[in-house]
Amino acid sequence: MYKVEWSAKMESLIGPYHEFIVEILEFVNQEPKFSIKTESDLEVLVKKIKELKEDESCNYKFLDVATRTNLKNYIRDLKYEGENLLSKYNEFNINYREFLSKDWEDNTQYSKELTKAFEYFYTDLIHGKIFNDTVGESNAIREFREELTLESTCPYCDYHEMEFDSASVDHFIPKSQYPLLAIFPQNLVVACTACNDRIKKEKLYLPIMHPYFDNLDEYFYFTYKDNIIDIEFYDYVSIKDREKVKNFFKLFNLKERYNKYSKRKLIKLKKEIQRNVIKQIKDIENISIDEVQFKIREELDDLYADISKYKKIDALTKLKLDYLKQMKEECFSDLIS
Ligand SMILES: [Zn+2]
Numbered sequence: 001m002y003k004v005e006w007s008a009k010m011e012s013l014i015g016p017y018h019e020f021i022v023e024i025l026e027f028v029n030q031e032p033k034f035s036i037k038t039e040s041d042l043e044v045l046v047k048k049i050k051e052l053k054e055d056e057s058c059n060y061k062f063l064d065v066a067t068r069t070n071l072k073n074y075i076r077d078l079k080y081e082g083e084n085l086l087s088k089y090n091e092f093n094i095n096y097r098e099f100l101s102k103d104w105e106d107n108t109q110y111s112k113e114l115t116k117a118f119e120y121f122y123t124d125l126i127h128g129k130i131f132n133d134t135v136g137e138s139n140a141i142r143e144f145r146e147e148l149t150l151e152s153t154c155p156y157c158d159y160h161e162m163e164f165d166s167a168s169v170d171h172f173i174p175k176s177q178y179p180l181l182a183i184f185p186q187n188l189v190v191a192c193t194a195c196n197d198r199i200k201k202e203k204l205y206l207p208i209m210h211p212y213f214d215n216l217d218e219y220f221y222f223t224y225k226d227n228i229i230d231i232e233f234y235d236y237v238s239i240k241d242r243e244k245v246k247n248f249f250k251l252f253n254l255k256e257r258y259n260k261y262s263k264r265k266l267i268k269l270k271k272e273i274q275r276n277v278i279k280q281i282k283d284i285e286n287i288s289i290d291e292v293q294f295k296i297r298e299e300l301d302d303l304y305a306d307i308s309k310y311k312k313i314d315a316l317t318k319l320k321l322d323y324l325k326q327m328k329e330e331c332f333s334d335l336i337s
Pocket of ligand 1 (some may be wrong): 154155156157158159191192193194195196291
């Protein structure tokens, strides 16, 4: 719900994944190329890899990994693909944001072999020691998860405060549908397991907001009326951006979840304000309505400042801040009663 800034540390951990894929796809485009499967293809491929390893002008890092892991088998499979995968990948790299906005599409039918290869890159390869020793930091994906769960709420729901053990790495655009994005850095978002594993799963709605690119909280505000939490858009928000926000809410089932689990937090917040104000005014005789209003305003302002300090750290700050604003706009009629 709040933007996650892509930091230099994140880039240093995950950035090398992108270079690794580019290397592999460049190599897939080079000779030898395979069209019909034969028994000796793997031998031919390994021979080529060994030649390149001895060639001092070639600095591909993946060569070492390929000879020592199953990677070579998957590279062989990619060499049967008819598509130019490198240019497809580069197109995705250039158009990732346009894809999210639905201004660019990819209608390629990806083969089962290609999907399996990229699934292997993500599920096995990048978690392995050989890959990490050669390509990046040791256990970069684990560190990436650690970095993003430190004192942070889930960027999707802002409901769960994330902990290392209860967070997972989500493929914002599902890798099952767009396998080339399986280890594409900006497609990897650390989120709570409720959002990622239980609610979003393999779904995709476009156009959509993305936590690395959009300040979602600047497009809408929460309202709490007649016991229902809903959202409204600021006037300046375009129709397209409204659709992107709505799809984000739909993808993570946020309205239902907020209504089910967050209302009691708002009730608690209101009670806290009432309690604090009553404590301050209970000994004042003949207090006027204006004075009560003044005290409430002070209390709301203090709370607003307090909660603002913990945006992205404490759960539900967006909801709470919007609720405080709403109470102020409604001249705290509810509170005074
Ligand atoms: Zn979440």
